[in-house]
Each structure stands twice: as structure tokens, then as C-alpha cells.
Amino acid sequence: MAHVVLKDLVKTYGSFKAVNEVSLTINDGEFVALVGPSGCGKTTTLNLVAGLTSATSGDIFIGDRVVNDLDPKDRDIAMVFQNYALYPQKSVYMNLAFPLQMRKLPKGEIDRKVREAARVLDMTQLLERKPRELSGGQQQRVALGRALVRDPAVFLMDEPLSNLDAKLRVQMRSEIKRFHQDLKATIIYVTHDQLEAVTMADRMAVMNGGYLQQYDSPAQVFAHPANMFVASFVGSPAMSLIPLEASMGNGGAVLTSAEGWSLELSPRNAQKVARATTKKVVLGARHSTIKLHKSAVPGAIPAKAYTVEPTGDVTFVQALLSGAIVNISVSPNIAVTPDEQIWLEFDQERMHLFDSETEMALEAN
Amino acid sequence: MSTVSETISRGQPARRLRIDGWRWGGRAFLVFMLLYTALPMIWMLLTSIKSGFAAMQFPPQWWPDQPTLASYQKLLDPQNSVGQDFLRFFWNSLIVSTATTILSVIVAVPAAYAFSRFTFPGRNFLFFAVLLRNMFPAVIFLVPLFILMRAIGLVNTHGSLVLTYLTFGLPLAIWLLKGFYDNIPVQLEQAARIDGATRFQAFILIVMPLSAPGIIATAIYSFIGAWNEYIYAYTFLSKNEQLTLPVGIQRFFSENTTDFPGLMAASFMMSVPVVVLFLLLQRYFVRALTEGAVKH
Amino acid sequence: MTIVSGKAEARRRLQPATSDVLRKMWEHRADYAYVLPAIAVMLIVIAYPIYYTIELSFFNTPPGLQLRDKIFVGFNNYTAILTSGVFWQVTFNTLIWTAASTFISFVLGFAAALALHRDFIGRGILRAILIIPWVISAVAASYIWKWIYHSDFGIIGAVLVELGWATRPPNFIDSVSTVLPSLIVVNIWREFPFAMIMMTAGLQTVPEQLLRAAKVDGANAWQRFWHVTFPHLRNVSTVTILLLAVANFNSFIIPWIMTGGGPSNASHIWITHIYELAFGRQRWGVASAYSVLLFIILMTLGYFYVRALSGNERKDGSA
Ligand SMILES: Nc1ncnc2c1ncn2[C@@H]1O[C@H](COP(=O)(O)OP(=O)(O)OP(=O)(O)O)[C@@H](O)[C@H]1O
Ligand SMILES: [Mg+2]
Numbered sequence: 020m021a022h023v024v025l026k027d028l029v030k031t032y033g034s035f036k037a038v039n040e041v042s043l044t045i046n047d048g049e050f051v052a053l054v055g056p057s058g059c060g061k062t063t064t065l066n067l068v069a070g071l072t073s074a075t076s077g078d079i080f081i082g083d084r085v086v087n088d089l090d091p092k093d094r095d096i097a098m099v100f101q102n103y104a105l106y107p108q109k110s111v112y113m114n115l116a117f118p119l120q121m122r123k124l125p126k127g128e129i130d131r132k133v134r135e136a137a138r139v140l141d142m143t144q145l146l147e148r149k150p151r152e153l154s155g156g157q158q159q160r161v162a163l164g165r166a167l168v169r170d171p172a173v174f175l176m177d178e179p180l181s182n183l184d185a186k187l188r189v190q191m192r193s194e195i196k197r198f199h200q201d202l203k204a205t206i207i208y209v210t211h212d213q214l215e216a217v218t219m220a221d222r223m224a225v226m227n228g229g230y231l232q233q234y235d236s237p238a239q240v241f242a243h244p245a246n247m248f249v250a251s252f253v254g255s256p257a258m259s260l261i262p263l264e265a266s267m268g269n270g271g272a273v274l275t276s277a278e279g280w281s282l283e284l285s286p287r288n289a290q291k292v293a294r295a296t297t298k299k300v301v302l303g304a305r306h307s308t309i310k311l312h313k314s315a316v317p318g319a320i321p322a323k324a325y326t327v328e329p330t331g332d333v334t335f336v337q338a339l340l341s342g343a344i345v346n347i348s349v350s351p352n353i354a355v356t357p358d359e360q361i362w363l364e365f366d367q368e369r370m371h372l373f374d375s376e377t378e379m380a381l382e383a384n
Numbered sequence: 385m386s387t388v389s390e391t392i393s394r395g396q397p398a399r400r401l402r403i404d405g406w407r408w409g410g411r412a413f414l415v416f417m418l419l420y421t422a423l424p425m426i427w428m429l430l431t432s433i434k435s436g437f438a439a440m441q442f443p444p445q446w447w448p449d450q451p452t453l454a455s456y457q458k459l460l461d462p463q464n465s466v467g468q469d470f471l472r473f474f475w476n477s478l479i480v481s482t483a484t485t486i487l488s489v490i491v492a493v494p495a496a497y498a499f500s501r502f503t504f505p506g507r508n509f510l511f512f513a514v515l516l517r518n519m520f521p522a523v524i525f526l527v528p529l530f531i532l533m534r535a536i537g538l539v540n541t542h543g544s545l546v547l548t549y550l551t552f553g554l555p556l557a558i559w560l561l562k563g564f565y566d567n568i569p570v571q572l573e574q575a576a577r578i579d580g581a582t583r584f585q586a587f588i589l590i591v592m593p594l595s596a597p598g599i600i601a602t603a604i605y606s607f608i609g610a611w612n613e614y615i616y617a618y619t620f621l622s623k624n625e626q627l628t629l630p631v632g633i634q635r636f637f638s639e640n641t642t643d644f645p646g647l648m649a650a651s652f653m654m655s656v657p658v659v660v661l662f663l664l665l666q667r668y669f670v671r672a673l674t675e676g677a678v679k680h
Numbered sequence: 681m682t683i684v685s686g687k688a689e690a691r692r693r694l695q696p697a698t699s700d701v702l703r704k705m706w707e708h709r710a711d712y713a714y715v716l717p718a719i720a721v722m723l724i725v726i727a728y729p730i731y732y733t734i735e736l737s738f739f740n741t742p743p744g745l746q747l748r749d750k751i752f753v754g755f756n757n758y759t760a761i762l763t764s765g766v767f768w769q770v771t772f773n774t775l776i777w778t779a780a781s782t783f784i785s786f787v788l789g790f791a792a793a794l795a796l797h798r799d800f801i802g803r804g805i806l807r808a809i810l811i812i813p814w815v816i817s818a819v820a821a822s823y824i825w826k827w828i829y830h831s832d833f834g835i836i837g838a839v840l841v842e843l844g845w846a847t848r849p850p851n852f853i854d855s856v857s858t859v860l861p862s863l864i865v866v867n868i869w870r871e872f873p874f875a876m877i878m879m880t881a882g883l884q885t886v887p888e889q890l891l892r893a894a895k896v897d898g899a900n901a902w903q904r905f906w907h908v909t910f911p912h913l914r915n916v917s918t919v920t921i922l923l924l925a926v927a928n929f930n931s932f933i934i935p936w937i938m939t940g941g942g943p944s945n946a947s948h949i950w951i952t953h954i955y956e957l958a959f960g961r962q963r964w965g966v967a968s969a970y971s972v973l974l975f976i977i978l979m980t981l982g983y984f985y986v987r988a989l990s991g992n993e994r995k996d997g998s999a
Contacts, residue, residue: 066574069574069578070577071574071577071578090577090582091574091577091578092577092578092579092580092581092582096578097578097579098574098575098578100571100574100575101571102569102571104569104571104572104574104575106572106575106576106590107572107594108593108594117576117579118578118579118580121576121579121580121581121585122580165575165579169579406901406902407798410794410795410798411795413791413792413795414792414795414796414806417788417792417810418806418809418810420869421809421810421812421813421869421873422809424813424824424825424828424869425812425813425824427824427827427828427835428824428827431827439833440832440833441833442832442833442838442849443838443841443842444833444835444838490717491717491718491721492718494713494714494715494717494718495714495715495717495718495719497714498711498712498714498715499715502708502711502714503708504704504705504708504711504712505701505704505705505708506705510715510719513719513722514718514719514722516982517722517725517726519926519978519979519981519982520726520930520975520978521929521930521932521951521974522930522932523930523932523951523954523955523958523971524729524730524733524954524971524974524975525725525726525729525733526955526958526959527729527732527733527736527958527964527967527968528728528729528732528733528736529725529729531732532724532728532729547721547724547725548725550721550725551721551722551725551726554718554721554722558718608815611817612816612817612818612819614817614818614819614932614933615932615933615955619959629817630817630819630820633819633823634819634937637823644827644830644833647823647827648823648824648827651816651819651820651823651824652820654816654817654819654820655812655815655816655817655820658815658816658817659812659815659816662811662815663808663811663812666808666811669877670877670880670881670884673877673878673881674881674882674884674885
């Protein structure tokens with residue numbers, strides 16, 4: 020196992036920057052998830068680490084070696100592809116054996132390792148089949164097995180679960196996690212599903228438009244999103260972002276909506292707002308930090324329920340506030356009907372404030 | 385499916401009838417096409433087993449009164465001069481066609497692969513330039529090529545034919561194979577390279593086997609094209625011992641204009657190798673077209 | 681790809697743009713090695729002949745003269761061609777030959793592919809038999825049909841006489857009025873299997889689901905064909921028709937061997953005419969001028985040909 024360092028990595032296609040000055044350090048044995056919306060450069064980053072594309076500038080270290088100019092085969096990595104990339108003409112056995120054959124291992128050892136991997140992944144009875152005779156989940160396992168047989172320094176996984184159905188995905192998620200714990204493997208795991216990242220990774224790197232947005236543990240990313248993009252990307256349903264106008268006065272601060280209502284801020288939040296470069300700030304609140312009242316309460320803001328989605332254990336209510344859609348979760352025994360008048364109370368301790376110009380999170384000292 | 389069509393056609397016997405009409409029309413059409421295709425070939429075979437005298441009768445002997453294999457014996461007998469010539473032409477055709485086929489594959493495979501995978505500047509232009517070759521008839525190039533071949537000393541050699549035949553096969557071969565490579569996910573090669581293969585190994589071990597139908601189709605196409613080519617062989621070769629079958633037969637029978645049984649026997653023999661080859665491998669051909677060229 | 685970078689490129693100044701292309705070419709230098717053999721062969725066999733043909737079309741080469749002693753005559757060869765009566769006759773023949781062969785071959789091939797699409801016993805054998813004429817050499821085909829059309833002992837003539845439809849065997853290929861249609865029949869015999877193969881391959885890519893959906897929606901066989909199958913095959917059809925048209929326009933062997941262009945030019949088409957001018961009458965200059973004209977026509981056709989062949993290329997390129 021080895022650590023991986025990306026330093027000021029840039030990849031351009033023509034004049035388009037797919038990866039922009041990305042720097043990351045992945046520790047030995049760490050599970051890092053690379054998340055971001057489609058087209059943000061995750062696969063490109065992974066391909067750079069794998070050596071499948073060459074970087075325009077910047078350095079890549081695996082272990083203590085600079086691997087910029089090494090062929091993929093010399094980088095000591097294994098990769099699991101989004102569509103599995105199983106060799107269609109080879110049996111499962113031959114698919115697993117291929118990486119070992121390429122490394123010229125003796126036949127007996129290849130056989131031993133292939134059967135061992137097959138045993139671990141519980142697919143000994145599938146060894147003679149061709150990939151097209153396997154279900155999606157089984158193909159996924161073979162792809163994982165092909166990475167596993169080799170004991171590489173780093174595992175790269177590009178959306179390995181995205182082609183599976185929801186139930187299988189949950190199951191494979193825990194299998195990969197256990198696999199990581201057992202092997203203490205260094206894993207870089209690409210996904211556009213933030214839930215996968217949050218549940219599996221030691222740290223997550225959030226990307227957007229080729230830029231690294233935030234790199235921290237899932238808990239930190241969740242609790243302290245660095246900017247509005249991360250705030251809206253991580254968490255489901257998404258954090259509600261409400262654009263407001265700040266006005267300062269005698270040590271306190273008040274957020275005023277164009278709709279006429281206003282919200283007095285706690286001293287700590289007032290401090291944050293004071294650091295903004297503009298008067299226009301954005302209030303961010305997750306669904307669970309907003310309290311819904313069915314009658315007027317001091318400090319609560321009047322709103323109209325828009326849609327109501329019961330899911331069983333919680334009911335999600337959406338309301339329109341200052342032109343933004345606000346998500347609130349309430350207990351299912353509180354009956355809300357669309358168009359009903361409601362009052363929303365924000366938790367000052369757990370609310371987020373953003374500068375609308377820079378889109379960065381505002382922090383107190 | 386059957387339940388659906390039943391629901392639809394219930395109470396509408398007219399529609400049933402019309403569907404049957406289509407089917408019977410199709411059958412009648414196929415019978416017509418079968419006759420159109422097969423009768424000339426059957427007549428060729430029947431004539432080839434007649435004697436020269438029996439062939440020249442009016443009304444014709446619909447079925448040979450005294451079938452004879454004399455024409456075939458004459459063509460295949462290495463003792464007489466006709467047989468010697470025919471066998472030599474046959475051998476020449478085989479050499480030229482095989483060489484063309486092998487070279488076509490060697491040249492077309494990497495080119496098609498590059499056109500499919502790489503994004504070098506000028507890729508589209510070069511690809512279209514290659515495709516354009518098919519537009520031009522052999523005759524346009526005949527004079528200058530003849531002069532060129534003379535300049536590089538290839539006139540009256542099989543090399544001149546192989547070189548020109550290559551260019552007939554290449555455009556379609558490259559186009560067909562490119563379609564194949566377009567359909568092979570690039571991730572397969574990437575996986576192979578991560579698994580420890582070099583770029584070349586990834587190509588040979590993973591991509592080549594997957595494009596085998598395309599390569600086989602390309603090979604058949606080149607072989608048949610070379611085997612049947614006439615104009616260049618007719619122009620470039622003048623020595624009798626160099627001739628390929630189509631030219632050789634034409635030369636021979638322009639001197640013996642009335643030996644129709646011999647001519648039909650020779651036509652038949654000339655067709656056997658390519659027809660057999662094609663029939664053996666035709667499923668690859670259709671598959672190659674389906675997977676490579678036609679699919680979008 | 682040029683389409684993609686077009687806009688961005690325009691914004692930059694020319695200088696960095698050109699050096700950019702050179703740099704890119706240098707970066708991709710290894711890629712060119714793959715296409716080099718193909719391009720080299722093409723260059724030798726295409727580029728040089730084209731250049732030479734254009735040059736020769738401005739010269740006169742009287743018989744007996746060495747080619748290097750040719751005489752410059754400007755556009756004389758071209759005016760000679762365009763004012764000769766043979767030119768228009770040959771052009772007319774070529775049009776009939778190409779249009780009829782292409783259209784009928786395509787229709788027969790497509791119909792055969794459709795009729796063979798539904799599985800039945802013996803389908804494989806029937807399909808194989810129908811393909812054979814495409815595979816055997818045009819030289820053999822020419823002799824077979826020459827024998828069938830023979831004016832004394834031809835089987836068609838004999839059948840017609842036997843049935844009492846004619847008093848004596850007709851002269852199919854020795855008569856000005858019947859020679860061209862007779863040759864077209866031979867050409868179609870050899871060409872329709874190609875259309876059949878292409879359309880068979882095309883039919884196999886028609887999504888079964890769509891046909892089923894149409895059936896559920898109540899479409900009858902003809903409506904399913906017209907609204908689902910046919911639109912799906914438009915691209916293949918275009919390519920097939922173009923390939924057929926090009927092949928027919930360029931055919932040589934069948935008219936050359938069967939009639940040599942006769943009687944009295946009635947079966948001469950452009951290619952056989954050019955060949956005769958060059959190799960029969962040694963009029964290299966005129967033949968070359970013909971070739972240049974042909975070349976111009978083909979380039980126009982070629983534009984559509986390349987567009988059809990690379991139909992999906994373009995969409996990729998701009999994505
Ligand atoms: N070969 C290429 N040429 C030009 N642009 C490319 C190329 N490969 C990727 N891109 C562009 O780079 C950007 C990043 O692509 P990348 O594949 O890394 O996205 P991704 O984050 O993996 O997205 P997804 O979640 O959809 O897989 C995209 O906008 C893509 O269009
Ligand atoms: Mg991706």
C-alpha cells in the first residue's frame with residue numbers, strides 16, 4: 020500500500036480545462052471519495068492517476084515515486100471501471116487471470132490466486148462463464164476480483180456501483196467497505212452519488228467544474244460546507260439556500276427579505292455576516308434544522324406550504340420563501356396540506372451563511 | 385405477441401388476408417429471384433458438361449444427351465498446354481490474392497484503429513481522403529500507374545498488381561474496421577493496460593480478438609476483389625506465364641471463340657474458390673456489416 | 681473536431697493558433713505511424729496519377745509518338761470532347777446504365793432482404809444462393825451471359841422460339857436497341873446481392889422493441905415497415921445506393937467483355953470509352969481530358985458519398 024499525492028494537477032482538452040490545479044493528499048490505507056456532478060472532471064482525475072491520460076501540468080506521486088511518465092502497467096494500481104470493462108471474449112477465470120498473466124506469474128500461482136479471489140468474492144461456481152452470462156451484480160464482483168487478485172498499491176474505482184439497482188448497490192457498498200477495512204487498502208473512489216461518498220469514505224473530495232471545492236471528512240463537509248456549491252451538493256434533500264439582505268445595527272444584525280419579513284441573528288451569526296464583502300448574503304439551512312409551526316411563534320417566519328411528500332418515517336414539506344424553495348422535514352403525525360399557512364423557525368446554531376458574491380461560507384473568528 | 389395481433393385483428397378478416405397477401409407476394413418474389421440467380425449458373429454447369437458439338441445445336445439440348453467431363457479434364461491436365469496454362473493462371477491468381485489479402489489486413493487494421501481511437505490533427509481529412517479512393521474508377525489511374533510501374537520496374541510483376549489491389553480494398557476495409565473499433569469500449573483497453581499490458585499487447589490480446597469478424601470480412605473482401613480484378617492485370621501483365629485467371633481465360637478464349645463448354649468449365653473453376661470461401665465465411669461478413677458499418 | 685475548436689481558435693490570434701497545430705501534431709506524432717502505410721499507398725496510387733492525368737489532358741500525343749514528346753494544346757482536348765457527338769451518346773448511355781442498374785439492384789436487393797428477414801426452412805441456403813453472383817468474377821459472369829444471349833445457340837432465344845413468341849432467336853447484344861438493357865440485366869444480376877447484404881445487415885439493427893410497440897399501437901405490416909423499419913434504414917440505404925451508383929458508374933468489365941462498347945457505340949459508357957481512346961486509339965490526351973471531367977463529376981458525387989459514410993462521425997465531432 021502507498022499514499023498518493025496530486026500536486027497542482029491540470030488537464031486541458033484544447034482550450035477546455037477538465038481538471039484545474041487540483042492538489043490532494045491521500046494517506047496510506049485511506050478511502051477517499053471523489054464526488055461531484057457529471058462532467059466535473061472526476062474520471063479525468065482518476066485517469067490521470069492511472070496514467071491513462073497524461074497531465075498537462077502538475078505532478079502525481081504514488082508512494083514516493085513521481086509517476087507522471089510511467090505507463091499504467093508500471094504504476095502498480097488496479098482499477099474498477101464504471102461499466103466493468105470485463106473482457107467479453109474471456110471467461111471469468113481468464114478475466115481474473117489476465118493481470119497475473121501479464122505480470123508473468125507461474126501458472127500454479129495464477130491458479131491459486133484466481134481461486135482464492137473467487138472464494139473471497141463467492142463466485143467459484145461462476146469461473147467458467149462468460150461475462151455476458153452474468154448478472155450486473157456478478158459482473159461487478161468479477162471487476163472487483165480482477166482488481167483484487169493483484170494486491171496493488173492503490174485501488175482506483177470509477178463509479179463501480181452506478182449500474183446496479185438500489186438494493187444491490189447498498190449491499191455492494193458494505194462489501195467494498197469491508198474489503199477496505201480488511202485489506203487496509205488505499206482507495207480512490209469516484210462517484211456522483213454523495214450518499215455513497217458520505218457512507219463509505221474516510222475523506223471526500225468535492226469537485227465542480229474541474230476545481231477541487233473541499234477536501235475533508237464527510238462529517239466536516241456536512242457540518243461545515245466551504246461554499247454554496249458544496250452546501251447544496253452534499254446532503255439530501257439539498258440544503259435550502261435563501262438570498263437575503265443584511266443590515267447591521269448596535270452589535271446585532273438583521274436579515275431582511277424582499278418579501279418584507281426579517282430575521283434577527285444571534286451574535287455569533289451577526290459576526291459572520293459582518294465579514295461579508297456585500298450586503299447580500301445567503302442563508303443556508305438543512306431540512307432537519309428548520310422547525311415547522313402551524314401557528315405564529317415569535318421569531319418564526321410566515322410561509323405557505325407548497326408540496327407535501329410523505330415518505331413513511333418523515334414527511335418532507337416544501338415551502339416558497341423569498342423566491343427560494345425551502346425543504347423542511349416534519350414528523351409524519353403533523354398533518355400539513357399544500358397551500359396551508361405555516362411558520363418556519365430557523366436554528367441559529369446550525370444555520371449557514373454565505374457571501375453571495377464569493378459564494379464562500381462566512382465564518383466567525 | 386400472438387395475443388396482441390389476435391386482439392387487433394378480431395372481426396377484421398380483411399386484414400388477415402392482407403398480411404397473407406404480403407407473405408405470398410414475398411414467396412413469389414423469392415422464387416423469381418431464385419430463378420433469375422440460379423438459372424444462368426445452372427446453364428453454365430450444363431453447358432460445361434457437353435461436348436463442343438452438343439453445345440452448338442438448335443434447339444439446344446436442355447439436358448446433355450451424353451454428359452462428359454472432357455472440358456474439366458482438359459483444364460486440369462498438367463500434360464497438355466491448355467491445362468498447363470490454366471493451372472499456372474490459377475496459381476498466379478492465388479499468389480496475388482493471398483498477398484493482397486495479407487497486406488490489406490496489415491495496413492488496414494492499424495489505420496482503422498488510429499482513425500477510431502486517436503485524435504491527431506488532420507484525422508478527419510485523412511479518413512475522408514482514404515474513403516474517396518473508392519470513388520475513382522480503375523481506368524483513370526491506368527495510364528499514369530502504368531508509367532509509374534514502369535519507372536519503378538514493376539511492370540510484368542505481380543508486385544504491381546498487389547500494390548494497386550491494396551488500394552481498392554483499403555477504403556472499405558478501413559471504414560468497416562473503424563466502425564468495429566468505435567463499438568469496442570475504450571475502457572477495455574484501459575483495463576488491460578492497468579492490468580499490466582502495454583498498448584500493443586492491449587491491442588493484440590483484447591481488441592484484435594473482438595474485431596475478428598471485421599478482420600475476416602476485410603480479408604474476404606480483399607481476396608475476392610483481387611481474385612476477380614481484370615483491368616490492371618489486363619494492362620500491366622503481358623507475359624503469358626504471369627497472367628491471372630480472368631485475363632488468362634479471356635486471352636485463351638478470344639483465340640478459341642467457339643469452345644463454349646471449355647469457357648463455361650473455366651468460368652466455373654474460376655468461381656469455385658471465391659464462392660466456397662465466401663459461403664464458409666459469409667456469416668462473418670453480415671455480422672461485420674451489422675456491427676461495424678451499419679450500426680449507429 | 682475542427683468544428684469544436686473553431687470558435688475558441690478564432691478568438692486567439694493566428695500566430696499561436698498555427699504553432700498550436702504544429703505542437704499538437706508533434707504530440708501526436710506516434711499516432712501518425714498507424715495510418716502512414718495506408719496513406720503512403722494511397723498517395724502513390726492516387727495523388728500521383730491524378731496529377732499526371734491533369735497534366736496530360738492539356739497535351740496531344742499523336743500515335744507513334746513517345747509520351748515524353750507530347751505537344752501542348754491547351755484546352756483543345758476538352759473542346760474536342762464537348763463538341764463530339766459520341767460524347768453525348770456515351771453520356772446518355774452512362775446515365776441510363778448507372779440509374780437503371782442502381783435503382784433496380786437496390787429495389788430487388790432490399791425486397792429480397794425483407795422477404796428473407798422472416799425465418800423459414802431453407803432461408804440460409806436461399807440467401808447463400810442469391811449472394812453467389814456477387815462473388816463470382818465479372819469476367820465469368822460476362823461469359824456466362826454472353827453464352828445465354830448467344831444469337832444462334834443462346835438459351836433465352838431458344839426458349840422464346842420454343843414458346844412460339846419469336847420465329848427466330850433475337851439478337852440481344854448485337855442489336856443497337858436491345859444491347860444496353862441486356863447488359864443492364866447482367867449487371868443487376870451481379871449487383872443486387874450487394875444491396876441485399878447491406879440491407880440484411882441494416883434490418884438486423886432495427887430494434888425489435890419498436891416493432892412490437894408499433895404492433896401494440898395497432899400498426900399493420902405495411903405501416904410498421906413505413907413508420908419504423910424504413911426510417912431506421914435511411915442511413916444504410918443512402919450508403920448502399922451511393923456505393924452502387926459509384927460502382928455502376930465505374931463499371932467496365934461487363935460491357936467491355938460482352939460487347940466492347942458496340943454495336944456502333946450503343947453500349948459504350950464513359951469508362952469503356954476512355955479505355956478505348958487511350959489503349960485502343962492511343963489518344964492519351966483526349967482520354968486524360970475525359971478522365972478529368974469524370975473526376976470532377978465524381979468529386980461532386982464524392983462529397984455526398986463521404987457525407988453519407990461519415991454521417992455519425994460528424995455528430996461525434998461536434999459533441
Ligand atoms: N477526450 C476528451 N476530449 C475532450 N473533452 C473531454 C475528454 N474527456 C473528457 N472531456 C471533458 O472533460 C470534462 C470532465 O470529464 P470527466 O469524464 O472527467 O467527467 P466526470 O466527472 O467523470 O463525469 P461523469 O460523472 O459524467 O462520469 C467533461 O466536460 C468532458 O466533456
Ligand atoms: Mg466519469
